[in-house]
Amino acid sequence: MADDLKTPWEYPFEPAAEELIGFADGAIENRPAGIPSSYDRGGSIRWTPESISEIHALSQLGRYQIRGFNTFNKSFPTLDDLVFVPATMTRLPLEGYRESCDTGTVLGDRPGLVEQPLELDIPIYIASMSFGALSAPAKAALGYGASKVGSMTCTGEGGMLEDERRASQTLVYQMTPSRYMLDLEHLRKANAIELVVGQGAKPGTGGLLLGMKVSDRVADMRSLPTGVDQRSTVRHPDFLGADDMQIKIEELREATNYQVPIFLKMGATRPRWDVAIAAKAGVDVIVVDGAEGGTGASPELLMDHTGIPTMSAIPAAREALEDCGKADEVKLVAAGGIRSGADAAKCLALGADAVMVGLGSMIALGCNSPRYLESYQALGTSPGRCHHCHTGLCPVGVATQDPELESRIDVAAASERVARYLTAMTMEISLLAKACGKSSVHNLEKEDLRALSMEASAFTGVKMAGIDKPFTW
Amino acid sequence: MGSKNMAERVEITAGDRPVREINQDIRGQVQAGKPIVVSNTMSRHNLGVGLPAGADILFKGSVGYYCGGLNDGARIHVTRDCGWGVGEAMATGHITVDGYAGMSAGASMLGGSIHVRGNAGPRCGVAMKGGDIIVEGSIGYLSGFMAHAGRIIALGGTDDAAGDSLWGGEVWVDGPIGSLGVDSKIIEPDSVEVESVEALLAQHGLDGSGRDWKKIVSAQRLWHFESRDARAWLMI
Ligand SMILES: Cc1cc2nc3c(=O)[nH]c(=O)nc-3n(C[C@H](O)[C@H](O)[C@H](O)COP(=O)(O)O)c2cc1C
Ligand code: SF4
Numbered sequence: 001m002a003d004d005l006k007t008p009w010e011y012p013f014e015p016a017a018e019e020l021i022g023f024a025d026g027a028i029e030n031r032p033a034g035i036p037s038s039y040d041r042g043g044s045i046r047w048t049p050e051s052i053s054e055i056h057a058l059s060q061l062g063r064y065q066i067r068g069f070n071t072f073n074k075s076f077p078t079l080d081d082l083v084f085v086p087a088t089m090t091r092l093p094l095e096g097y098r099e100s101c102d103t104g105t106v107l108g109d110r111p112g113l114v115e116q117p118l119e120l121d122i123p124i125y126i127a128s129m130s131f132g133a134l135s136a137p138a139k140a141a142l143g144y145g146a147s148k149v150g151s152m153t154c155t156g157e158g159g160m161l162e163d164e165r166r167a168s169q170t171l172v173y174q175m176t177p178s179r180y181m182l183d184l185e186h187l188r189k190a191n192a193i194e195l196v197v198g199q200g201a202k203p204g205t206g207g208l209l210l211g212m213k214v215s216d217r218v219a220d221m222r223s224l225p226t227g228v229d230q231r232s233t234v235r236h237p238d239f240l241g242a243d244d245m246q247i248k249i250e251e252l253r254e255a256t257n258y259q260v261p262i263f264l265k266m267g268a269t270r271p272r273w274d275v276a277i278a279a280k281a282g283v284d285v286i287v288v289d290g291a292e293g294g295t296g297a298s299p300e301l302l303m304d305h306t307g308i309p310t311m312s313a314i315p316a317a318r319e320a321l322e323d324c325g326k327a328d329e330v331k332l333v334a335a336g337g338i339r340s341g342a343d344a345a346k347c348l349a350l351g352a353d354a355v356m357v358g359l360g361s362m363i364a365l366g367c368n369s370p371r372y373l374e375s376y377q378a379l380g381t382s383p384g385r386c387h388h389c390h391t392g393l394c395p396v397g398v399a400t401q402d403p404e405l406e407s408r409i410d411v412a413a414a415s416e417r418v419a420r421y422l423t424a425m426t427m428e429i430s431l432l433a434k435a436c437g438k439s440s441v442h443n444l445e446k447e448d449l450r451a452l453s454m455e456a457s458a459f460t461g462v463k464m465a466g467i468d469k470p471f472t473w
Numbered sequence: 474m475g476s477k478n479m480a481e482r483v484e485i486t487a488g489d490r491p492v493r494e495i496n497q498d499i500r501g502q503v504q505a506g507k508p509i510v511v512s513n514t515m516s517r518h519n520l521g522v523g524l525p526a527g528a529d530i531l532f533k534g535s536v537g538y539y540c541g542g543l544n545d546g547a548r549i550h551v552t553r554d555c556g557w558g559v560g561e562a563m564a565t566g567h568i569t570v571d572g573y574a575g576m577s578a579g580a581s582m583l584g585g586s587i588h589v590r591g592n593a594g595p596r597c598g599v600a601m602k603g604g605d606i607i608v609e610g611s612i613g614y615l616s617g618f619m620a621h622a623g624r625i626i627a628l629g630g631t632d633d634a635a636g637d638s639l640w641g642g643e644v645w646v647d648g649p650i651g652s653l654g655v656d657s658k659i660i661e662p663d664s665v666e667v668e669s670v671e672a673l674l675a676q677h678g679l680d681g682s683g684r685d686w687k688k689i690v691s692a693q694r695l696w697h698f699e700s701r702d703a704r705a706w707l708m709i
Pocket of ligand 1: 156
């Protein structure tokens with residue numbers, strides 16, 4: 001056969017010169033094959049331009065990278081892989097324009113243990129973001145905006161900022177392992193207390209605030225020397241496991257005379273077990289923060305390579321509460337990557353009682369808004385792409401402690417944007433709920449959803465679109 | 474403190490009653506301005522939590538976790554041992570423990586003082602932000618771990634990792650130091666500082682003179698990541 005190839009065969013014309021076959025008439029010298037752009041293709045799925053530049057960075061710095069915002073890992077599923085299946089023949093929708101849908105949300109309603117449960121008008125509140133990570137005007141605006149729509153905020157790690165206490169009708173006081181500014185006086189000013197054992201962006205590690213943001217005021221509230229790179233412990237100073245935590249919870253109840261609910265916030269890692277243990281330890285509200293959750297500053301690898309998606313954590317957490325018989329007593333809050341009312345509604349349908357928004361509310365304040373372009377340029381970024389909260393050089397004054405930059409927040413205007421964002425999200429949730437025939441947003445359920453991908457179905461147990469069966473193993 | 478005649482104290486029995494009830498009784502008597510003795514303490518947890526100035530309580534026996542936690546001015550005396558986190562998050566006030574203190578005595582306290590006559594366990598003064606802890610015996614490993622401010626004074630030496638990862642604050646030691654913690658160093662205290670420590674000890678009936686003080690403070694290497702240059706963090 002091969003011999004056949006050798007069968008002499010002659011063109012009816014002069015054979016072409018070898019140089020011409022090699023495109024020598026105008027091709028790049030020394031590149032005799034392929035088209036020019038093929039040399040620039042970079043097709044390795046392992047060694048992408050990003051992974052190559054990562055090694056260049058690591059090899060120059062000799063340390064991991066730290067940044068703000070949230071994960072860039074493209075393999076995380078999004079809530080866009082779920083859709084609602086509104087009422088059609090099997091169910092009756094509510095008349096959107098005249099029938100109402102209840103959005104009221106109560107957290108910590110445990111008579112006998114909590115005298116003052118939190119009664120919110122909407123199922124959304126502002127996530128715990130520390131003063132330090134955020135500027136004082138940003139914290140105040142979040143507080144005012146939330147108060148206007150009957151919602152609440154949470155202090156975050158950095159102690160209780162007066163500006164925020166004044167602005168927020170309802171304020172959750174966070175008790176992180178670093179315990180900044182945590183004494184009886186401040187505990188008693190809080191409407192709820194939140195113990196933190198982890199956060200979605202960086203589970204298993206503690207808080208982080210680079211020195212650029214440790215201003216005199218921040219340092220004073222945290223009892224730190226000004227300008228240090230603040231790294232917090234991840235273990236609490238005076239309890240280790242769940243058994244000790246149970247005693248701690250009792251201490252907090254004693255100190256606040258059983259008035260306020262006690263929250264526990266965790267990053268989503270093994271929610272099926274972690275949530276059950278937390279519920280048994282006696283908290284009133286469990287906040288599960290998925291791996292897509294925002295952060296002011298974290299090692300980038302933790303954002304990209306630790307924790308499980310919010311979508312998968314919620315059903316696991318809900319089942320955990322049911323399995324351990326605590327579903328009636330303990331409320332579940334979900335967070336991590338929630339952008340819109342649609343996202344929030346899906347979280348409620350998957351089993352959350354309320355959701356918390358961090359980055360979304362920052363964006364409403366003005367994060368990544370197309371103003372002060374030269375300040376974005378100085379950071380090497382542009383509006384829509386900024387993730388530089390860790391630098392303290394926030395172009396729009398949200399994530400900074402620089403007086404000049406933070407003056408770029410107009411508190412009144414920013415408060416109103418936060419209020420409108422929360423209102424719009426709530427309208428979106430109730431629109432979807434009514435279409436699904438629900439007179440309360442809390443009646444949304446898994447059956448109202450269908451999955452567009454096998455992954456989304458497998459992660460959540462939601463039925464596949466069309467097939468009407470969940471992916472099973 | 475035992476100064477107050479026992480007969481002047483209102484007695485509350487702890488026993489196996491709900492802690493909530495015991496503390497309610499304590500708060501009631503505090504409000505009435507009465508000094509209190511709590512008997513049959515049975516090492517119960519969370520006794521005398523979050524009490525105000527004016528409260529004067531004697532726990533006759535041992536107590537469990539977080540005794541005098543979140544203290545806001547009370548004077549508390551425990552005649553035997555206490556569990557984890559005695560006086561944690563105290564803002565002001567004073568606690569005396571005649572016996573031993575368990576782990577994390579004075580954790581994250583902001584002010585006030587704790588006086589332990591026996592030894593104190595590991596992580597004594599962890600995350601503390603102010604105030605004084607005086608231990609007549611020795612203190613366990615990781616003392617002052619990530620403390621911000623305040624003084625820990627150990628008259629009977631320390632276990633390993635003394636003054637570990639301090640942001641600020643001081644660990645004063647008379648006696649042997651097991652080993653120094655990460656990022657800490659021993660410096661020579663000046664005479665004004667020594668006088669102030671002696672005066673503090675004197676307040677608690679202790680003689681501070683003629684001691685071989687070693688004062689441990691932060692070496693400040695952990696204050697900053699290796700790269701102190703803020704611009705280095707803009708690369709990402
Ligand atoms: C700027 C910033 C600061 C934060 N600070 C804290 C904090 O102090 N304590 C904490 O538990 N979580 C903190 N978080 C995490 C949020 O509480 C929340 O879990 C997360 O932002 C939710 O995800 P989302 O941003 O996608 O809504 C912070 C997040 C951001 C964006
Ligand atoms: S605009 Fe400010 S808040 Fe938004 S990502 Fe950039 S630095 Fe962070």
